[in-house]
Amino acid sequence: MDIYENTLECVQKDKRSLRTTFRQTRGSIETTDQEEEAGSWIKGNTDAADTGGRVMKLVILGFGVLCILQASLNVALRLGQSCINLSEEINEQQKIYSILNMSHHNLSEERDELHKMYSILMAEKKNLLEEKEELQTINSFLNTSHQNLSEERDELQRLYSVLNMSHHNLSEERDELQKMYSILMAEKKSLLEEKDELQTINSFLNTSHQNLSEERDELQRLYSALQARYNNVDEEKNKILAKLQKLNNNWLYFSGSFYHCSDNKRSWEDSRSFCQEQGGDLVVINNEEEQNFLRVYGGRRWIGLSDRQTEGVWKWVDGSSLTLSSWLSGEPNDGNGNEDCGEILMRDNGDWKLNDLSCNNEQSCICEM
Ligand SMILES: [Ca+2]
Ligand SMILES: [Ca+2]
Numbered sequence: 245m246d247i248y249e250n251t252l253e254c255v256q257k258d259k260r261s262l263r264t265t266f267r268q269t270r271g272s273i274e275t276t277d278q279e280e281e282a283g284s285w286i287k288g289n290t291d292a293a294d295t296g297g298r299v300m301k302l303v304i305l306g307f308g309v310l311c312i313l314q315a316s317l318n319v320a321l322r323l324g325q326s327c328i329n330l331s332e333e334i335n336e337q338q339k340i341y342s343i344l345n346m347s348h349h350n351l352s353e354e355r356d357e358l359h360k361m362y363s364i365l366m367a368e369k370k371n372l373l374e375e376k377e378e379l380q381t382i383n384s385f386l387n388t389s390h391q392n393l394s395e396e397r398d399e400l401q402r403l404y405s406v407l408n409m410s411h412h413n414l415s416e417e418r419d420e421l422q423k424m425y426s427i428l429m430a431e432k433k434s435l436l437e438e439k440d441e442l443q444t445i446n447s448f449l450n451t452s453h454q455n456l457s458e459e460r461d462e463l464q465r466l467y468s469a470l471q472a473r474y475n476n477v478d479e480e481k482n483k484i485l486a487k488l489q490k491l492n493n494n495w496l497y498f499s500g501s502f503y504h505c506s507d508n509k510r511s512w513e514d515s516r517s518f519c520q521e522q523g524g525d526l527v528v529i530n531n532e533e534e535q536n537f538l539r540v541y542g543g544r545r546w547i548g549l550s551d552r553q554t555e556g557v558w559k560w561v562d563g564s565s566l567t568l569s570s571w572l573s574g575e576p577n578d579g580n581g582n583e584d585c586g587e588i589l590m591r592d593n594g595d596w597k598l599n600d601l602s603c604n605n606e607q608s609c610i611c612e613m
């Protein structure tokens with residue numbers, strides 16, 4: 245723009261110079277014409293003088309035209325140079341425009357970014373204001389606390405002075421206690437050695453105590469077993485004593501049992517009741533040795549055998565099954581469908597047989613206890 249303005253100013257200056265030159269030329273021509281007219285009127289010049297004057301006018305007029313041409317040429321040159329400068333300036337301005345356009349785009353983005361940041365900053369500002377209010381509240385509280393703490397500090401300083409004095413006294417006591425501590429540490433060392441020795445002894449005693457406890461428990465177990473066995477033996481002894489008292493009443497002993505044969509005749513059920521009243525039951529023949537012993541009684545006698553619970557299934561009164569048997573030929577026949585009790589028939593030669601018989605038959609029996 246500066247170049248354009250300078251060029252325009254030069255053109256305006258040339259234009260003014262051209263106008264001045266033109267006016268001067270026209271003025272001198274007019275002046276010459278007037279002087280000639282006045283001279284011819286006053287002096288009465290000749291025709292030759294008129295011709296010289298006209299040549300002079302033409303020369304002056306030609307010079308004026310030349311000056312005008314020179315000024316026009318100067319204007320044209322200056323305008324051409326101005327056009328070149330303007331083109332270069334336009335190119336320069338276009339570059340600047342591109343740069344400015346890009347800069348404008350960047351500035352727009354920056355503006356948008358700044359808008360976002362502005363929103364964020366506004367939100368932060370709001371938060372900061374809230375925090376500020378909160379901090380003001382805290383500040384108020386802290387001021388109060390500060391005052392309280394100042395008072396406490398003064399109090400603590402007073403206490404510090406007191407404690408400092410106490411500290412001096414305590415330092416002296418500490419030195420005394422350190423001396424005592426050294427003495428006690430020596431005693432502690434001695435006591436620790438004694439403690440180790442006692443722990444060794446204690447460990448030995450613990451082991452001994454454990455062994456003794458185990459031995460005691462074993463002895464207690466043996467004692468309990470012996471006590472139970474003693475009780476059983478005592479009970480057995482009492483039973484044997486009771487049985488021995490009955491030996492006077494025709495009871496015979498064989499292989500751990502006592503036997504009695506009643507000559508009174510009773511039914512099978514009454515015979516069993518009789519034996520139970522004596523402390524026993526109808527005899528159960530467990531083996532051949534017992535059977536051989538029973539020969540001493542001979543005859544026909546009720547024994548503890550029946551099929552009253554299930555017909556055909558013979559069982560002893562102690563619930564055991566019949567294993568040792570020697571039935572008479574054709575027996576058991578359950579005569580009349582009513583023979584459910586067992587008897588033994590013993591001959592003088594020692595033979596013996598079993599037979600089933602009506603339980604209501606009355607005859608003697610053999611008891612076993
Ligand atoms: Ca028996
Ligand atoms: Ca029967």
Ligand SMILES: [Ca+2]
Pocket residue numbers: 575576577578579583599600601
């Ligand atoms: Ca029979």
